[in-house]
Amino acid sequence: MGNRAALAPMAGITDRPMRALAARFGAGWVVSEMIASDALATGQCDMVRRLASWESGLPHVVQLAGNEPHWMALGAKLAQEAGAEIIDINFGCPAKRVTNGYAGSALMRTPERARRLIDAVTGATDLPVTVKMRLGWDDMSLAAPAFAEMTVAAGAQLVTVHARTRCQFYKGHARWALVRDVVEAVEVPVVINGDITELSTARRAMELSGAAAVMIGRGAQGQPWIVGQIGAALDGKPAPEAPRGTLLIDLVAEHYEAMLSEYGTRIGARAARKHLDWYLAANAPGVPAALRRALLTETRPERVLAMVGDVFSGPDEVAA
Template sequence: MAGITDLPFRRLVSRFGAGLVVSEMVASQEMVEAKPSVRARAELGFGEQATAVQLAGREAHWMAEAARIAEGQGARIIDINMGCPAKKVVGGMSGSALMRDLDHALRLIEAVVGAVTVPVTLKTRLGWDDDTLNAADLARRAEDAGIAMITIHGRTRCQFYNGHADWSAIRDVKDAVGIPVIANGDVTDAPAAAQALRCSGADGVMVGRGIQGQPWLLAEIGAALFGAPAPDVPRGDALADMVIGHYRDMLDFYGRDLGLRVARKHLGWYMDGARSPASLRKRLLTTKAPQDVIAALPEALAHAPERVAA
């Protein structure tokens, strides 16, 4: 998720025991040309264990070159984004716009698969709209082209994030291919993940927005569904210590000024979960003094409700 799954957050999530984390979506041509916007967004975690680097683009040449660079820097997996619904991405004929031209989508897939030796995966949606539900067709062709795994968000592009993800519709994709299929969309806890698996027949789930403010969620779902070790979910002083550590990592990573801006959304999500007092929340999200934030976080997070693991 652009602007969210940066390296400090992915490292935090991974410490709880996530099976796989994915970098922010990166524009392939910008990555090759090393434009400042990409460099400012952060190093992608090349060489980090259990990390996929996600690329987006509309031209085979740039996609292939970006994939080569990512692999050369140590990326373990290359993920191709054909699911982003954002207007600025779709307007550039990237992301989910590629669901409208599967021949062109396949040229990009073939270029990336042919450029690297690491596994290449694909993230997409059910289709462009309700009249173009072609994810199964794309999945079959992608598998033939060498894609190792495919993740399907259970909405069309035109739905954006409205309504509820249709996990049952993902079953058509699962039935069409032999490679692993991952269900995505509205997976916010272990019961939702279990239902998504039952409805879709998928091999696993991918969590997106549900992870915001809950870096332990992936490990919690893994423990409930697959018997992985259960994470020690922090509360009280342990929660404050974790959030302070994440806050400091963001400031160190981005520098003070940009770090303050990036950190606000994460602090907001943590305080949402802790039901922090409104006045304290406002003060922490508007101050420009990191030491004041660090000093006040234990109070802001002191009353986080107890949660029962699913």
């Protein structure tokens, strides 16, 4: 890994264009969007797209989710054939569509099934395996320490913990101090995730938890450079500067055009809107509502690109 700050896997967000930007600004490592192992193994186009790699200089980390050993094994084989260098197994997704299928964080309630999934992946490939989990299902079952022990015994070489329970979803505050029990339970590196938005929160999370590294998710929305900034600072190295002025305009335009290239014009333009909204919130919060609405509803790429230049060169632009 390049440093101690990673970009978290977020379905529909940390696609190839987003990961490429985070990597360019010095993220220690980035992880693919969550890939459903059964959908990948049966050739579902979106899951195959999520598997694609690129030349970034970072390890190609693929996150797989599922609840059947057969599909997880097939997914791991396909990932390795596609160039994956590390397989991350998702035991943390709180979304109902995932947990209702007994995958994601639901597997923290059935550690024996989770163990079979890890065994399937390690048996199908010789790649290093990591896991991502939560504190537990709810406050009555803070199972992360024992669950982490099980995953390491099964072969996991790194554990990432989002410091919330599944039933918290993304509400309330991440409870960083509770991750210390995981750190003390295992002898592999533990990465802490949740509410890490800047260097000060990264340092505080590591201090309270004893974690070896941090993973940034929502904090990178609209500012993909923040991961590299935090990683460099944690290592005592010069941090890349946040882009401003024409550099910011160029970056937002590049991200938008990369989305069009990744998904095609119609789907890409629609998928890019959320990123444009996050760039506005993080870098130009004072933009008039009418201009913001116009940017986010415009469907013609050439007009969007022209408006990006207007929006991010205004007096309300701020450094991220």
